Amino acid sequence: MRVEVVNTGTELLLGKVVNTHAGYFGQELFKLGLRIQRQTTIPDGDEIRTVLAEAFPRTDVILITGGLGPTSDDITREVVAEMLGRELHLDQAILDEINDLFRRRGYKMNRSNDRQAMVPEGAFVLDNPNGTAPGLYLPASEADSSPHLFLLPGPPRELKPMFSELVYPKLAEMRQVELSSSVWRNFRIYGVGESSLAADLEPRFASIENLELGYCARLGEVDLRLIGLEASVEAASRIVRIEYREDIIGESEDPIEQVVLDLLLQRGEVVSTAESCTGGQIVSTLTNVSGSSAILHQGYVTYSNEAKTEILGVPADLIEKHGAVSEEVVRAMAEGCLRVSGADHAIAVSGVAGPTGGTEEKPVGTVYIGIAGKGFETYAKRHFTPADRISFKLRVTRLALDLLRRRLCGFVLEK
Amino acid sequence: MRVEVVNTGTELLLGKVVNTHAGYFGQELFKLGLRIQRQTTIPDGDEIRTVLAEAFPRTDVILITGGLGPTSDDITREVVAEMLGRELHLDQAILDEINDLFRRRGYKMNRSNDRQAMVPEGAFVLDNPNGTAPGLYLPASEADSSPHLFLLPGPPRELKPMFSELVYPKLAEMRQVELSSSVWRNFRIYGVGESSLAADLEPRFASIENLELGYCARLGEVDLRLIGLEASVEAASRIVRIEYREDIIGESEDPIEQVVLDLLLQRGEVVSTAESCTGGQIVSTLTNVSGSSAILHQGYVTYSNEAKTEILGVPADLIEKHGAVSEEVVRAMAEGCLRVSGADHAIAVSGVAGPTGGTEEKPVGTVYIGIAGKGFETYAKRHFTPADRISFKLRVTRLALDLLRRRLCGFVLEK
Numbered sequence: 113m114r115v116e117v118v119n120t121g122t123e124l125l126l127g128k129v130v131n132t133h134a135g136y137f138g139q140e141l142f143k144l145g146l147r148i149q150r151q152t153t154i155p156d157g158d159e160i161r162t163v164l165a166e167a168f169p170r171t172d173v174i175l176i177t178g179g180l181g182p183t184s185d186d187i188t189r190e191v192v193a194e195m196l197g198r199e200l201h202l203d204q205a206i207l208d209e210i211n212d213l214f215r216r217r218g219y220k221m222n223r224s225n226d227r228q229a230m231v232p233e234g235a236f237v238l239d240n241p242n243g244t245a246p247g248l249y250l251p252a253s254e255a256d257s258s259p260h261l262f263l264l265p266g267p268p269r270e271l272k273p274m275f276s277e278l279v280y281p282k283l284a285e286m287r288q289v290e291l292s293s294s295v296w297r298n299f300r301i302y303g304v305g306e307s308s309l310a311a312d313l314e315p316r317f318a319s320i321e322n323l324e325l326g327y328c329a330r331l332g333e334v335d336l337r338l339i340g341l342e343a344s345v346e347a348a349s350r351i352v353r354i355e356y357r358e359d360i361i362g363e364s365e366d367p368i369e370q371v372v373l374d375l376l377l378q379r380g381e382v383v384s385t386a387e388s389c390t391g392g393q394i395v396s397t398l399t400n401v402s403g404s405s406a407i408l409h410q411g412y413v414t415y416s417n418e419a420k421t422e423i424l425g426v427p428a429d430l431i432e433k434h435g436a437v438s439e440e441v442v443r444a445m446a447e448g449c450l451r452v453s454g455a456d457h458a459i460a461v462s463g464v465a466g467p468t469g470g471t472e473e474k475p476v477g478t479v480y481i482g483i484a485g486k487g488f489e490t491y492a493k494r495h496f497t498p499a500d501r502i503s504f505k506l507r508v509t510r511l512a513l514d515l516l517r518r519r520l521c522g523f524v525l526e527k
Numbered sequence: 528m529r530v531e532v533v534n535t536g537t538e539l540l541l542g543k544v545v546n547t548h549a550g551y552f553g554q555e556l557f558k559l560g561l562r563i564q565r566q567t568t569i570p571d572g573d574e575i576r577t578v579l580a581e582a583f584p585r586t587d588v589i590l591i592t593g594g595l596g597p598t599s600d601d602i603t604r605e606v607v608a609e610m611l612g613r614e615l616h617l618d619q620a621i622l623d624e625i626n627d628l629f630r631r632r633g634y635k636m637n638r639s640n641d642r643q644a645m646v647p648e649g650a651f652v653l654d655n656p657n658g659t660a661p662g663l664y665l666p667a668s669e670a671d672s673s674p675h676l677f678l679l680p681g682p683p684r685e686l687k688p689m690f691s692e693l694v695y696p697k698l699a700e701m702r703q704v705e706l707s708s709s710v711w712r713n714f715r716i717y718g719v720g721e722s723s724l725a726a727d728l729e730p731r732f733a734s735i736e737n738l739e740l741g742y743c744a745r746l747g748e749v750d751l752r753l754i755g756l757e758a759s760v761e762a763a764s765r766i767v768r769i770e771y772r773e774d775i776i777g778e779s780e781d782p783i784e785q786v787v788l789d790l791l792l793q794r795g796e797v798v799s800t801a802e803s804c805t806g807g808q809i810v811s812t813l814t815n816v817s818g819s820s821a822i823l824h825q826g827y828v829t830y831s832n833e834a835k836t837e838i839l840g841v842p843a844d845l846i847e848k849h850g851a852v853s854e855e856v857v858r859a860m861a862e863g864c865l866r867v868s869g870a871d872h873a874i875a876v877s878g879v880a881g882p883t884g885g886t887e888e889k890p891v892g893t894v895y896i897g898i899a900g901k902g903f904e905t906y907a908k909r910h911f912t913p914a915d916r917i918s919f920k921l922r923v924t925r926l927a928l929d930l931l932r933r934r935l936c937g938f939v940l941e942k
Binding site for chain 2: 122123124125126127130131132134135136137138139140142147148149150151152153154155159163166269326328385390391392393394395396398399400402403404405408409410411412413414415416418419423465466467468500501502505
């Protein structure tokens with residue numbers, strides 16, 4: 113089944129709004145074992161006609177975003193109706209809903225909004241609880257040689273719920289993936305390269321039939337997806353669990369911060385942070401998760417040597433002797449953080465984010481990470497992750513959170 | 528001049544790597560008054576042939592990324608040569624450079640790398656100091672009815688320097704933009720909507736000839752770009768400076784954190800932070816900028832009420848009386864942060880990030896921001912920015928940094 117994506121929106125071509133739709137669709141389709149064959153971005157307006165005419169003969173499904181709004185360059189609905197020779201009729205139920213929404217928000221309804229309630233003959237309406245313009249689904253038609261067309265709203269907060277609730281199940285049905293017989297599972301694995309994962313696992317999976325694999329790597333993590341018959345996915349999963357026991361962040365797409373939060377909640381414990389080179393990225397990442405106030409009461413950014421001494425009680429002569437970027441200092445930071453915060457666990461980092469400040473002995477990318485915990489021997493070790501400043505902060509954040517995850521799972525941190 | 532972008536790369540369609548090329552090109556072309564007419568993403572492999580054949584007749588310039596590497600599905604170079612009927616010849620200078628790079632990195636050169644040194648007849652080589660495969664420029668040819676073709680590497684750290692140093696000047700030349708007579712300027716403006724900016728400024732610009740405008744809005748900021756003859760841009764700039772004096776973050780594309788850092792450096796002052804609902808996002812944003820250690824020595828995330836009291840000295844009864852999300856508490860947080868850190872300025876925030884925790888009186892999106900400073904009356908005020916949790920943190924971070932910017936510029940913060 114071939115799927116194409118067409119994104120309409122002048123703003124997407126100006127470079128200030130990142131096109132997140134294509135990535136979102138890519139990930140979702142991946143779960144069905146589908147790949148996007150082509151993704152095209154075009155400005156609002158007439159171009160949609162040409163792009164659809166080109167795509168019709170070569171694809172089975174087109175996901176179109178944008179161009180359903182009330183302004184004069186929102187013409188997707190009209191162009192599709194015209195290409196398929198379908199009449200548009202006013203859907204009173206949609207119009208009533210739009211009127212109702214406008215009334216509740218205190219806006220005045222004007223005539224141009226009526227267009228959003230127009231529905232082409234033979235189309236199914238996809239409800240949009242998060243906006244005015246509903247989506248539309250036009251099944252493939254042999255008479256028109258048209259593929260399945262999904263007309264979806266542009267704003268992500270309207271698009272995503274509509275896609276996951278209405279479009280995804282439809283695609284799954286088309287793909288004849290019986291959710292009872294075929295399943296997919298995602299393993300999120302930390303610290304193992306995609307290619308070594310593939311080289312290691314694929315020979316072991318050779319005897320398992322009806323199994324498809326997918327890999328996606330990012331900032332030290334790899335998502336390994338298993339798709340196929342339930343028994344096949346289970347057999348493969350057992351191998352992954354044995355082989356990568358300690359490296360598996362989770363069997364889901366939860367980010368590492370969610371996994372750490374869940375582990376801490378289960379144990380009824382709290383963590384605190386003492387950051388130098390990451391400058392607050394670790395604590396900010398933890399607080400991205402709803403419910404984080406139960407597992408984090410405070411965090412410290414101790415950027416200067418004085419702050420390390422005053423806030424965390426790191427002895428000034430220790431810093432002078434070993435330097436702020438050292439195993440000894442990060443150990444003292446972690447233990448000091450544990451003490452002053454009263455938390456059950458503490459994460460500390462000190463390193464050289466760059467672009468300046470590197471030396472031959474401690475080049476840009478050098479970082480020491482400390483993990484202290486009540487009843488645990490403190491871990492403190494050097495790591496090396498050279499990257500631009502912002503990627504460095506992100507990578508070190510993941511690495512530090514993964515080390516805490518391993519400890520919370522009862523795995524021994526390698527010295 | 529019509530410009531299209533073709534991105535090749537299977538990974539771009541899987542949704543794990545965000546396609547940043549299109550956005551980057553969009554922004555750069557915007558400076559030349561150009562817009563991308565169409566952007567297409569395709570997998571590695573044969574599809575490039577079809578896409579180029581479609582694009583040739585309708586465009587003047589095609590920017591192609593990816594497909595120049597050594598693996599078997601990297602075929603852009605070969606496909607283009609074939610389509611234009613050009614022979615490929617081995618460029619010994621390129622091969623020597625690749626060999627040299629491999630030797631320095633201690634890699635073994637294998638035959639497949641030779642392909643990267645092949646150059647189509649009539650092509651100009653674009654040096655790639657950051658990788659092995661050079662880029663290629665094939666000028667438009669009437670004989671082949673081909674547009675200008677730029678074949679560029681996929682990895683952003685190779686692509687961006689090559690584009691800005693070699694491709695952009697070429698495009699500027701084609702566009703006949705004499706850099707001496709035509710200029711562009713970017714105003715980054717905070718807290719004014721794009722549409723009200725347009726409604727206000729465009730009538731005033733009506734009498735200025737040879738002036739093009741562009742707007743890009745994001746998270747409370749708007750970039751207003753003026754393009755045209757130097758005198759026109761200057762005349763328009765004067766109007767913008769008078770009209771939006773206090774709202775202008777800068778006349779560049781520097782992010783707010785860079786502007787705040789520069790202002791603090793000029794004054795030889797330091798800032799500290801006391802964050803509740805932003806959970807470290809503000810301090811992490813400030814430390815994204817190289818050199819931030821000179822203007823930030825420490826930051827505090829005081830998520831729990833106890834942390835606000837213990838670390839910042841906020842009286843427990845003040846929190847009990849007014850709630851942690853209140854003007855009184857954020858004022859005490861800011862002043863406490865100033866005191867315990869010894870900094871010259873302090874930023875404090877306390878709010879309801881959601882999705883839970885909202886009340887009728889203080890719904891999700893409510894935030895109090897405090898700005899304290901030596902010799903300044905403390906600012907503490909309620910703001911409302913409803914959004915999902917992560918966008919809320921980003922928006923509040925920008926808002927708080929912008930308030931500090933205004934103070935550092937000598938503007939009075941509105942009560």
